[in-house]
Amino acid sequence: MRFQEIVNLHPEPISLDRDALLRCINECLDCAASCTGCADADLAESDVRTLVRCIRLCLDCADVCDVAGRVVTRETEPDLGLLRAVVEACAVACVACAEECEWHAAHHEHCRICAEVCRRCKDACDDLIATIGHEPSR
Amino acid sequence: MRFQEIVNLHPEPISLDRDALLRCINECLDCAASCTGCADADLAESDVRTLVRCIRLCLDCADVCDVAGRVVTRETEPDLGLLRAVVEACAVACVACAEECEWHAAHHEHCRICAEVCRRCKDACDDLIATIGHEPSR
Amino acid sequence: MRFQEIVNLHPEPISLDRDALLRCINECLDCAASCTGCADADLAESDVRTLVRCIRLCLDCADVCDVAGRVVTRETEPDLGLLRAVVEACAVACVACAEECEWHAAHHEHCRICAEVCRRCKDACDDLIATIGHEPSR
Amino acid sequence: MRFQEIVNLHPEPISLDRDALLRCINECLDCAASCTGCADADLAESDVRTLVRCIRLCLDCADVCDVAGRVVTRETEPDLGLLRAVVEACAVACVACAEECEWHAAHHEHCRICAEVCRRCKDACDDLIATIGHEPSR
Numbered sequence: 001m002r003f004q005e006i007v008n009l010h011p012e013p014i015s016l017d018r019d020a021l022l023r024c025i026n027e028c029l030d031c032a033a034s035c036t037g038c039a040d041a042d043l044a045e046s047d048v049r050t051l052v053r054c055i056r057l058c059l060d061c062a063d064v065c066d067v068a069g070r071v072v073t074r075e076t077e078p079d080l081g082l083l084r085a086v087v088e089a090c091a092v093a094c095v096a097c098a099e100e101c102e103w104h105a106a107h108h109e110h111c112r113i114c115a116e117v118c119r120r121c122k123d124a125c126d127d128l129i130a131t132i133g134h135e136p137s138r
Numbered sequence: 139m140r141f142q143e144i145v146n147l148h149p150e151p152i153s154l155d156r157d158a159l160l161r162c163i164n165e166c167l168d169c170a171a172s173c174t175g176c177a178d179a180d181l182a183e184s185d186v187r188t189l190v191r192c193i194r195l196c197l198d199c200a201d202v203c204d205v206a207g208r209v210v211t212r213e214t215e216p217d218l219g220l221l222r223a224v225v226e227a228c229a230v231a232c233v234a235c236a237e238e239c240e241w242h243a244a245h246h247e248h249c250r251i252c253a254e255v256c257r258r259c260k261d262a263c264d265d266l267i268a269t270i271g272h273e274p275s276r
Numbered sequence: 277m278r279f280q281e282i283v284n285l286h287p288e289p290i291s292l293d294r295d296a297l298l299r300c301i302n303e304c305l306d307c308a309a310s311c312t313g314c315a316d317a318d319l320a321e322s323d324v325r326t327l328v329r330c331i332r333l334c335l336d337c338a339d340v341c342d343v344a345g346r347v348v349t350r351e352t353e354p355d356l357g358l359l360r361a362v363v364e365a366c367a368v369a370c371v372a373c374a375e376e377c378e379w380h381a382a383h384h385e386h387c388r389i390c391a392e393v394c395r396r397c398k399d400a401c402d403d404l405i406a407t408i409g410h411e412p413s414r
Numbered sequence: 415m416r417f418q419e420i421v422n423l424h425p426e427p428i429s430l431d432r433d434a435l436l437r438c439i440n441e442c443l444d445c446a447a448s449c450t451g452c453a454d455a456d457l458a459e460s461d462v463r464t465l466v467r468c469i470r471l472c473l474d475c476a477d478v479c480d481v482a483g484r485v486v487t488r489e490t491e492p493d494l495g496l497l498r499a500v501v502e503a504c505a506v507a508c509v510a511c512a513e514e515c516e517w518h519a520a521h522h523e524h525c526r527i528c529a530e531v532c533r534r535c536k537d538a539c540d541d542l543i544a545t546i547g548h549e550p551s552r
Binding site for chain 2: 454457458462463466469470473
């Protein structure tokens with residue numbers, strides 16, 4: 001995706017590890033789209049009644065990943081406390097969604113994949129938070 | 139706003155204080171729109187260069203309030219840990235944005251009002267989190 | 277809601293009817309929150325399988341109203357063709373969602389109210405588009 | 415990105431060309447992130463006052479692409495009129511943003527790339543709309 005080139009051209013780059021930053025944005029985008037897709041696939045399954053909690057958490061996780069991706073993309077005059085709180089909330093949403101999707105993984109392949117994407121996004125959030133930890137908060 | 143009637147008709151209401159819940163959603167909506175408006179007004183000011191940090195934090199705060207409002211609106215099968223993390227991130231974003239807007243309050247009336255809305259949204263988030271604290275987390 | 281004060285303090289107000297503009301933003305916010313709430317209430321109903329299309333269209337309508345509200349709130353350097361396309365898409369989403377919600381209005385009071393909010397938002401979009409029609413497009 | 419696997423596992427796939435569908439979602443995600451990044455890079459440039467219109471249109475385009483990507487990702491019980499209106503609005507936003515970014519392409523590489531991403535997203539939207547044209551609207 002070409003947005004990464006744009007992020008790398010920022011005139012005053014944020015003082016965080018570039019790889020961790022780009023990976024976090026990337027995983028947030030993939031996870032937001034995966035959760036939107038998984039909620040939608042759930043809705044079309046014949047056992048939708050058993051998937052209600054999965055739909056709800058996928059909707060939450062899609063929304064939170066979407067916003068975390070936006071906040072992390074912005075490098076101008078960052079507030080690291082805000083960034084940390086949003087990325088932490090994203091990690092919490094990813095775990096909640098992954099755990100629920102894993103319940104349905106044996107019956108629904110889209111849930112199995114969605115859980116994997118959530119776990120990977122959670123790891124990318126944790127890694128980015130770890131690099132914030134070493135920076136003086138502004 | 140009529141969305142409150144819909145929230146109050148939920149077949150399985152979330153076990154949180156109704157007033158705190160509705161006030162939090164309402165303040166998140168007002169704060170999201172206020173921050174979108176303040177960032178946009180900043181952009182049209184002749185001293186835009188001094189307002190760069192204000193624009194950036196208003197954009198973040200608008201995005202986070204928007205999502206917090208959505209997550210809190212959803213009452214079906216809630217994950218209270220997720221809800222808490224998102225509402226806490228919202229409170230952090232509101233404080234960061236309010237503090238910056240207050241720097242510009244003497245020169246820009248829209249910043250003065252935006253800061254007030256952010257402070258009120260922060261309080262509504264804190265109040266909702268306090269009622270979560272008394273619930274068993276799921 | 278106080279965001280209206282901020283919108284009215286814009287240093288270079290957009291050349292559109294103020295009442296139509298503020299009403300459109302207001303209805304978009306109410307409709308976005310109402311559709312988020314209606315989709316969520318649907319999800320908790322025992323007849324969720326009959327509400328699948330309602331959930332899907334409520335999710336779409338919430339997303340589209342959310343963005344239309346943001347675009348209309350921004351008055352700096354507007355592109356009226358873009359504004360028109362987004363507000364028209366919002367009107368289309370509101371009608372699709374209202375028509376579906378009306379099918380369920382007799383059984384679910386939240387669907388009845390949601391349909392009314394969608395219709396009112398559609399009217400506010402139409403009214404704003406009508407005032408754009410009298411402006412030279414930029 | 416793995417969300418594509420999830421989209422391809424939908425139990426009742428939408429009757430639109432798969433390649434056009436996936437390409438449209440992909441370009442919307444890239445364009446949303448690119449516009450968020452370009453607006454943010456603009457904000458940090460020393461000539462921010464000349465980039466005000468670019469920032470504003472990038473914010474609009476990011477929001478519209480985000481929602482178009484979500485609507486197109488959903489395959490359950492689609493309303494093709496709604497889908498068409500949203501994708502058309504996205505194409506309009508992409509052109510407006512590309513034209514503005516092109517004005518700044520010689521001075522700012524992030525604007526040059528953002529314009530290219532917008533153009534590519536516009537083409538993907540047009541291609542998806544063309545395949546809708548051949549389907550009976552529901």
